[in-house]
Amino acid sequence: MYKHLYKRFIKANPSHHHFACHSHHYWPDITRDAQLQYWDDTAKFVDDKWEHIFSVKVPQAQHLIAEVLNLGYPEQIVFAPNTHEFVFRLLSSLDWNQKVRILTTDSEFYSFDRQINRLSELPHFEVVKIPTLPFDTFHERFEQAMESADWNLIFVSHVFFNSGMVCDVERLVKDAPSNCPFVIDGYHSFMAVPLNLNPIQDRVFYVAGSYKYAQGGEGCCFLYVPPSTRHRPLYTGWFAELSKLSAIGDEVGYPTDALQYAGSTMDFSAMYRLIATLEKFRDEGLTVTKIHTLIQQNQHQFLAELDRHHHPLVNRANLLAFDLKNHGHFLTFNLPSSEATSELVQKMKTRGLVTDSRGSRLRFGFGLYHDFADIKDAVVKI
Numbered sequence: 133m134y135k136h137l138y139k140r141f142i143k144a145n146p147s148h149h150h151f152a153c154h155s156h157h158y159w160p161d162i163t164r165d166a167q168l169q170y171w172d173d174t175a176k177f178v179d180d181k182w183e184h185i186f187s188v189k190v191p192q193a194q195h196l197i198a199e200v201l202n203l204g205y206p207e208q209i210v211f212a213p214n215t216h217e218f219v220f221r222l223l224s225s226l227d228w229n230q231k232v233r234i235l236t237t238d239s240e241f242y243s244f245d246r247q248i249n250r251l252s253e254l255p256h257f258e259v260v261k262i263p264t265l266p267f268d269t270f271h272e273r274f275e276q277a278m279e280s281a282d283w284n285l286i287f288v289s290h291v292f293f294n295s296g297m298v299c300d301v302e303r304l305v306k307d308a309p310s311n312c313p314f315v316i317d318g319y320h321s322f323m324a325v326p327l328n329l330n331p332i333q334d335r336v337f338y339v340a341g342s343y344k345y346a347q348g349g350e351g352c353c354f355l356y357v358p359p360s361t362r363h364r365p366l367y368t369g370w371f372a373e374l375s376k377l378s379a380i381g382d383e384v385g386y387p388t389d390a391l392q393y394a395g396s397t398m399d400f401s402a403m404y405r406l407i408a409t410l411e412k413f414r415d416e417g418l419t420v421t422k423i424h425t426l427i428q429q430n431q432h433q434f435l436a437e438l439d440r441h442h443h444p445l446v447n448r449a450n451l452l453a454f455d456l457k458n459h460g461h462f463l464t465f466n467l468p469s470s471e472a473t474s475e476l477v478q479k480m481k482t483r484g485l486v487t488d489s490r491g492s493r494l495r496f497g498f499g500l501y502h503d504f505a506d507i508k509d510a511v512v513k514i
């Protein structure tokens with residue numbers, strides 16, 4: 133139904149059934165014009181380009197993102213090329229001279245997980261990871277853990293990258309200690325699974341980006357910083373000086389707005405693409421709720437086809453899901469081993485079916501460029 137938005141990518145991959153859009157989403161055609169616009173603006177503004185970007189493009193992107201998440205403070209959104217920058221900036225705003233206690237889950241993406249694994253080699257970093265499975269008791273176990281110690285950082289995904297299960301972040305925030313930064317990794321839910329941040333906007337940090345369901349391609353991640361935040365990240369760049377600084381004595385000054393989390397020079401072409409996509413979706417009436425409903429229909433059809441197919445590995449018995457009505461935009465099947473999984477991924481690829489995997493977990497992603505015929509064909513190719 134929305135294939136017309138992706139004509140160029142579809143034309144460039146005529147023999148592919150692309151079911152890895154949870155990982156690398158096709159870009160809508162509109163992003164090509166946006167990319168060219170970046171070039172044209174660079175030629176037009178030359179040295180004044182940054183002025184144009186910070187006074188026109190950044191506020192545009194901030195407003196579009198704030199609209200999606202129902203945030204009342206669009207100016208509290210700051211940009212960087214990837215989420216890892218923000219993750220490390222958040223970690224570096226903690227007091228590393230004291231014991232640092234971090235509470236998280238065993239299902240966070242590598243940008244955070246690898247970093248805290250490395251930091252936990254240092255003597256005063258303590259990291260506790262709550263297993264997401266079994267999921268029916270996850271929230272209760274996480275709540276108990278929040279009460280069990282004085283945490284310095286709490287970090288949790290809204291949709292877990294290795295299962296697609298959805299965390300009730302609003303519930304967890306309610307019970308979180310008020311003096312501890314609470315960070316939501318929303319990369320697998322932004323523009324996919326509806327989330328109203330308004331009731332918790334004074335409390336949470338939220339990080340996400342353009343590469344997945346926002347469909348702007350790599351290079352434009354963002355962090356929402358709750359307005360009362362006054363942090364001094366150790367890892368800081370000169371963009372932080374674009375705002376008014378507050379400093380005591382000779383210490384390095386920091387802005388009081390979201391730019392306290394800014395880094396430095398980046399390629400803003402991804403922001404142009406992100407703006408173009410979000411504007412296009414808004415004009416087409418493609419709200420997150422509508423997109424979510426369409427993808428759920430696709431997932432439902434896929435599972436029904438799968439039931440008819442009787443595959444020994446890719447079947448409902450191996451499906452990781454808690455509530456398919458409230459699930460991310462990919463389906464995950466837990467296979468007997470990593471080897472069996474990557475072998476199947478390769479086999480499917482040779483048949484023109486593109487998926488991806490994480491260890492023994494095989495993932496099929498669903499997008500607006502799939503119709504029922506694609507889903508039927510995909511199942512036959514498994």
Ligand SMILES: Cc1ncc(COP(=O)(O)O)c(C=O)c1O
Pocket residue numbers: 155213214215216217240241243289293317319320341353
């Ligand atoms: C949950 C989650 N967070 C973040 C990222 C991206 O991290 P980065 O921007 O550091 O590459 C991914 C990418 O797959 C992800 O799945």
